[in-house]
Amino acid sequence: MTTHDVSEPTPAELEQQGEIAADYLEALLDITDLDGDLDVQVEGGRAIVSIVDSEDGPAPRTLAGPDGEVLDALQELTRLAVLTRTGERSRLMLDVAGYREERRAALEARADEVVARVRETGAAQAMEPMTAFERKVVHDRVLAAGLASDSEGEEPHRHVMVLPAVEA
16 A cells, blocks of 8 residues: 555545635736636646636736746746745746647647658657646647657756567
8 A cells, every 4th residue: 555645635625725815816817917817627636727818808828928927837836825925835836828738739749740750760869848738738648649758957958759569
């Protein structure tokens, strides 16, 4: 039997994390006079909070920033707000104006291209450096395509290697 130092949060705890995050982000939007409504969901063992269009205007896409850097920083600040209130670390995921979903679709398309090239050439292929979230998306896509992948390198240059299928 395996023991874990930290138990997985219950759905009620995840909902609480999402509500704390939404309160924090709502205050931020008010302070900065930005439009947007907040959508809170619990999915895949984590709270997902999205800043979406409101009746007053579109969600502030600028909060994603170049290459999602501002979004990543805002997500970490939001996780810190949850930690401060609950005493528990959160795997909360934040999205702004659909940025992460668009990025996921682009990463999946890129992974499909690399998978095709690896199948064609039989040679491993390195992808560009990515965040942990992005690497997870690519690993999942490569696995679904029947190939293997591995992460290599050190942050911020950590990247995915797509490997040819191993003959059984």
